[in-house]
Amino acid sequence: MKPALHPHEDDRLRELRRYGILDTDREREFDELVEIASEICEAPVSVINFIDQGRQWFKAEVGLGVRSTPLETSLCGHAILQGDYIEISDTLDDARMADNPLCTSDPGFRFYAGSVLKGANGLPLGTLCVLDHKPRALSEHQRKVLRVLSRHIMRQLDLRLALDQEQTLRREVDHRVKNSLASIGALLFMKARRETDAAVRHALEDAGSRVRSLSSLHAELHELGGQDLVSTKSLFMRVETDLRQLLPEGIELSIVVRDGGVGPELANSLVLIVNEFVSNSVKHAFGSGHGSIKVEIDAQPGRLALLCRDNGTAGAAEAERAAKGSGLGSRVIQSIASSMNIVPKWRASGDGMELSLDGPIPRPGR
Missing domain, CATH: 3.30.450.40 (GAF domain)
Structure with a gap:
């Protein structure tokens, strides 16, 4: 009909x-x-x-x-x-x-x-x-999340329209976006804490972590003013603080960044890649519940070197599955890397997973 x-x-x-x-x-x-x-x-x-x-x-x-x-x-x-x-x-x-x-x-x-x-x-x-x-x-919580996300979509569109109509409202608009992301992240984590189904709980935690990472990037962009570049060191100080609050007890995280400036698009890509690697490590790497995740970032004009690794139990089979993009997280990483014309490299030999991205990238503004 x-x-x-x-x-x-x-x-x-x-x-x-x-x-x-x-x-x-x-x-x-x-x-x-x-x-x-x-x-x-x-x-x-x-x-x-x-x-x-x-x-x-x-x-x-x-x-x-x-x-x-x-x-x-x-x-x-x-x-x-x-x-x-x-x-x-x-x-x-x-x-x-x-x-x-x-x-x-x-x-x-x-x-x-x-x-x-x-x-x-x-x-x-x-x-x-x-x-x-x-x-x-x-389920009821799935329905609620669908409604919340739909309201967020319209908030995004309303904010874009307001920005087009009145540039003088930019700062107020940015605050509203930040608050919207924070509210969605808080709701997702609240639902995760109450969820008894482990698979659903992990899905909610992953979603909340992604929203929190986007919120960190937004906060950094908000403070740029008229500048064109995002400070990778400042950005990942926010990201590391956010991620540490979400990690289970016994999991350590270290993010080391060589200070430099990158464009907002590359900053967004780096945040998403790091978030996906950390989320996957938390879910799959540590059978004992204890371990460490280390990230090293060197994003300079014209070149990127990113290394993520954990000391979990991943072996060659897991690295091969990641390279094929078998899971959602690895597919997201593959897609982002492809947009930068870089092939992500996955390595594992029984003592943890390692992801590296190394190659030339377009200079900001080109």
């Missing part, structure tokens, strides 16, 4: 276009959010989508591989007509989707959950949704 138009469709489309988000490039901060949603909800597909005239367009996606699809087959086109949140345990039992080729094909989308993205005027613009190929249901 083709989705019906919203009762205030013209106003809704005007509001969507006011945000200027349609047909923009992919951005890591949105890609990170769909990765978090997919991991926490244990769903193979997660999408940030906006319902445009005749199509649905994807700002970010995991597991889909396209940027837009026709409105005729849109599941989210139905979702924006029904409140703030919709969950369909089995799409083939829902009259609106039972004849949808996206659901009836093999493998089709048999499960759908979406939190509606609303503009400042309250009209629905799209959804943050997760999909699965089997009927199922989300």
